[in-house]
Amino acid sequence: MAKKQSKPYSNRTNSYTRKKSSTDKKTTSKKTTTTKKSTTPKKKDIKTEKLKEIEELEKKLEATTRIRVDKDRIEDTGSLDTSFLDGKSSRSKKNKNILKEEIVKDDFEVVEDEEVIDIPFSDINLEETKEIKKEEKKTTPKKKATKKEMPDFLLDDFKSSPSKRKLDSDNEVGPKEKKEPKKPLFSYVIYSACGLIFIGLCVMGMMALHHVLTTKPVVKYRVKEVVKNKVDDNYLFLGDSHTDFYDLEKFYPDMPVVNSGVNGNRTDAIIDNMKERVYQYNPSKVFILIGINDILDDRDASEISNSIKEIVDGIQDNRPYAEIYVESLYPINNSENEKIDLEMVNVLRNNDKIKSINKEIKKMCKEKKVTYIDLYSLLVDDNDQLNIDYTTEGLHLNNDGYKVVTDELMKYIKK
Numbered sequence: 001m002a003k004k005q006s007k008p009y010s011n012r013t014n015s016y017t018r019k020k021s022s023t024d025k026k027t028t029s030k031k032t033t034t035t036k037k038s039t040t041p042k043k044k045d046i047k048t049e050k051l052k053e054i055e056e057l058e059k060k061l062e063a064t065t066r067i068r069v070d071k072d073r074i075e076d077t078g079s080l081d082t083s084f085l086d087g088k089s090s091r092s093k094k095n096k097n098i099l100k101e102e103i104v105k106d107d108f109e110v111v112e113d114e115e116v117i118d119i120p121f122s123d124i125n126l127e128e129t130k131e132i133k134k135e136e137k138k139t140t141p142k143k144k145a146t147k148k149e150m151p152d153f154l155l156d157d158f159k160s161s162p163s164k165r166k167l168d169s170d171n172e173v174g175p176k177e178k179k180e181p182k183k184p185l186f187s188y189v190i191y192s193a194c195g196l197i198f199i200g201l202c203v204m205g206m207m208a209l210h211h212v213l214t215t216k217p218v219v220k221y222r223v224k225e226v227v228k229n230k231v232d233d234n235y236l237f238l239g240d241s242h243t244d245f246y247d248l249e250k251f252y253p254d255m256p257v258v259n260s261g262v263n264g265n266r267t268d269a270i271i272d273n274m275k276e277r278v279y280q281y282n283p284s285k286v287f288i289l290i291g292i293n294d295i296l297d298d299r300d301a302s303e304i305s306n307s308i309k310e311i312v313d314g315i316q317d318n319r320p321y322a323e324i325y326v327e328s329l330y331p332i333n334n335s336e337n338e339k340i341d342l343e344m345v346n347v348l349r350n351n352d353k354i355k356s357i358n359k360e361i362k363k364m365c366k367e368k369k370v371t372y373i374d375l376y377s378l379l380v381d382d383n384d385q386l387n388i389d390y391t392t393e394g395l396h397l398n399n400d401g402y403k404v405v406t407d408e409l410m411k412y413i414k415k
Contacts, residue, residue, distance in 0.1 A: 078275045124332035208395035235413060238311075239290045240265040242330060245396060250408040255339060255413070258283065266293045267307030286315060287373075287409060289327040291357060295349050304359035312368050324370040325412055328358040331376055332396040339396035349395075351384055371412065378404055 168242065185339060236258045237243050243261025258281050262269070267290050270277055278286065288311060293302045308326065315322055333356060335346050348413070358376055365372035379385045390401030 001253065002102075021044040026260065040230045150159045177222055190235060232256065232284065233283060234285075235258055235279065235285045236281050238270065238278060238286060238288050240293055241396065242292070246402055246405075247399075251402060261289075264293060265290065266297065266313065267291060271310050271314070274311070274318075278315060279318050283319065283322050285323045285325065285413065286319075287327060287412075288312075289329075291361075292329050292349070292354075295353055295357075296346060301353070301360045304357050305364050309364050309368065312364075313368055316368070324368075325362060325373055325409075326365050326370060327373045327409075328361065328376045330397065331352045331380045331384075331386040333388060333391055335383075335385055335388075337388060337394075337396070337405070339388060339391075342394070345394045351380075373408065373412065375405055375408060378408060 071117050118234040234256045235252070237246065237248060237260060239261045241261070241263040243259060244263045246259065246261065260281070269363060276397050288308065290311070291308060294304045313324070314326055315324055331351050332345050332349050333340055334347075334350065335340060356378070357365070357373075361370045363373075379386055379390055379397075387401075390397055390404060392398050
């Protein structure tokens with residue numbers, strides 16, 4: 001009988017061609033002896049015989065508690081782990097030998113156009129699979145150790161068992177992961193303290209941000225402090241003949257007064273000589289009376305007022321700590337009284353011009369923020385003339401007139 005090609009097992013994942021061995025030769029010789037005597041059965045008879053064999057095998061396997069073979073899962077029998085059945089081979093040794101011969105015989109037969117039913121595993125199949133696994137181990141690279149897998153039909157029964165965790169730990173292959181040593185207690189204390197500090201900083205930051213967003217900005221005004229240089233009291237009287245004839249030592253006894261009045265002076269004479277007339281005395285207070293002689297030069301009120309303004313500017317620039325007081329021009333008396341000297345008074349001077357000049361001086365003092373002292377209204381009578389009791393000839397003052405002036409100026413000296 002000619003050799004037939006071996007059919008790859010359908011129940012194995014990796015298909016392979018069955019190799020010849022010494023055992024194969026022996027079995028084939030037995031096959032030939034048996035087949036010569038008996039006639040080849042029909043295809044339908046082979047099918048029924050195989051089904052009978054499966055039923056017998058099922059009965060034999062019923063004694064076991066771990067594996068049950070289903071008719072519907074005959075094709076998966078090759079993947080079952082049957083190593084636990086090795087000890088029970090002695091019970092039905094004769095039957096197994098018969099099965100060996102028949103299975104080997106059937107492996108070499110080809111059934112045409114019929115459904116092929118795979119023969120369940122036998123001892124020969126197990127030996128062959130073991131040899132094939134050994135060859136695969138040699139050729140295939142070693143895989144990393146993993147847990148042993150259990151068949152699906154055993155896994156369902158095993159899930160309910162109480163010893164599952166123990167078996168899982170026993171089946172672990174390879175080095176076990178080392179457990180990290182427990183951290184000391186003080187490390188947790190440090191971590192918790194750092195966490196609390198971080199949380200506190202976050203809270204403080206949020207509070208600060210809320211404060212900045214909700215509170216209205218406070219506008220702070222910087223107060224400029226004006227430092228006044230304190231100098232020794234030195235009261236300077238600056239002007240023309242009215243100042244020059246003023247007896248300061250008599251009216252201001254034991255007081256630091258300086259008389260810088262010159263008879264006949266005009267505003268220009270003082271402007272041209274400010275250093276000698278004002279700055280050299282380093283005054284703490286300055287009383288200015290000038291402009292009555294400027295009327296003789298036919299100058300109007302605004303021109304005279306502007307000249308007095310130049311004198312004030314010079315003092316503020318060079319002696320800024322000095323307090324400045326500007327007196328109004330005194331009235332004149334040009335009446336027909338025998339006491340009046342009309343030539344001295346001069347026809348160019350009149351009280352209307354003097355009042356207009358005083359008006360401009362008062363406006364200038366307001367602009368320059370200096371003190372204006374109205375002496376005109378204190379020296380005039382009801383007829384709008386210089387009081388005859390205060391004058392010597394209608395222009396200059398006598399002691400009674402200076403007494404009125406002194407009483408008024410003393411108010412500003414004592415400030």
